[in-house]
Amino acid sequence: MSSPSRFDVLISEVGPRDGLQSISTTMSTAHKCAWIDGLVASGVQEIEVGSFVSPKLLPQMADAAQIVTHAIQHSGVTVMALVPNIKGAEAAMRAGVHKITLPVSASPAHSMANVRKTHQQMVEEVRAIAQLRDDLAPQVHIEAGISTAFGCTLQGLVPEDDVIALSVACVAAGANESGLSDTTGMANPAQVKRLFTRLRSELGDHAGAAHMHNTRGLGLANCLAAYEAGVRTFDASQAGLGGCPYAPGASGNVVTEDLVFMFEAMGIRTGIDIERLLAARNALAAGLPGEALYGMLPPAGLPKGFVPHPYSTH
Template sequence: MSLSPETPVLISEVGPRDGLQSVKSTMATADKCRWIDALVAAGVREIEVASFVPPALLPQMADAAEVVRHALRHSGITVMALVPNRRGAENALKAGVHKLTMPVSASTAHSLANVRKTPQQMVEEVRAIAQLRDAIAPGVKLEAGISTAFGCTLQGEVAEDDVIRLAASCIEAGADESGLSDTVGYANPAQVRRLFRRLRAEIGVHAGAAHMHNTRGLGLANCLAAWDEGVRTFDSSLGGLGGCPYAPGASGNVVTEDLVFMFEAMGVRTGIDLERLFAARAPLMAGLPGEPVYGMAPEAGLPKGFAQAR
């Protein structure tokens, strides 16, 4: 697939799942639905709306099936859900999601803490879920995101060879895509360029999204570095919510509002209306009163005379 600077980017909003999983208070289902409605109204085309995990482990996601059903009322969007295992995948497919995402950590320590399986065991979980998907819902996409691809607070350094080998194994096991996640905010732009270049050389069109965290202030710089290497799908979270509860020190995702502004200011089309995106913060804040939200662009406003890419 040929990618030029004029190729539009896909902003994949992960706030309703990744953003909420690390928030202590539980957002009401009705508030989640209003938030999703506002994101769709802004032009967001892909939303990770929930994770299918035991409610005892993550009460915030106890309403996953209901939220998925609501999101499916909207046409023209991809409704995604995270699934850590076959049971979660069964429930997500039953709910009708368009895409499954799986967390496959390159760090053994993080993988054991997060899903209680080694990276190699998670590859076999990918295989089992791919077979399940093929049997009952062959149109559903499966993405295996490589967590802690740039380092881990539990393990420390993560070998780049291990990351690339793991991504290739996930594709061989039946995943449609495999992207790279900076779960704990360790990445720098040079590292991002190097690793995504290797990923694209290894798995080609199966190379997936860049999922960056802004823990150390390099989120946007790392997204731009990934874009330079041909990445055209980026995960982000409205208001910068998010972080992995099983990775100490992992703070928020890249702010969707700032990411969209950066690309639109560069003349790269996102299909998202910035003013409406800023307005989508209102239902988020109403549903999580007192929870801090972040973002430079919505605070400063759009520059005088600013026009979005068309």
């Protein structure tokens, strides 16, 4: 697992899962491995490398176990995978992941569309997976990511009390932490700060990551609001790839390159070398020729005179 001494905020790279499952092109296993190698070389400390779901549903993730086998060879990196159910959780644990994340939707409509389960059924799934973890791989860390926490394209507004109650229930069921996801890109900074303040008040150290989307251009502002509320772990996707197949119109994640630059420019250490991160973007582009890549920093470059924090290797 990663050491907290090299950074003030943890950037969790979700592109190899969230990004790749959201596009029609399937990146080859070799290109995925090369991309992950580039991310690790830049200093990224946590990578969501895939999801353990039926290859019939997501053929882009069919090689998840192979990718985990490759990724866990890197020391000092937390290798994470998304699992929608206990079958996927067992496969992920047997593959050797350090951390699993479960999508638990605060919107009943999205929950049924995404995992075909109600809130209570998903909480019970968390409980069953936590028991399996205790029996099979007690070192594995479980995160319950509360999706559609800031609004849902299917049902509209999501009551904040419901979001907090669901997070608390997931931790009570055995999850190590519960974070909040702006799956649909509907969040605003005031809402983000308010909801994460409540979450941290309820869960303390069990409050997890901020997963923001840039659908309406507020991704970085929302991350900053979460930081001001005390959040120190942020999901991001290189080149802004990502979305949700069950949330129409919910375009890409916060761009990793832009988020790292924002924090480093503020004097907040990420432990990531920006130049090497941009080099990893080249590996991504090589594996997805013709795919649109996003971000403000890559075309603009670093400002003249910009001096990032010294980069330290693993």
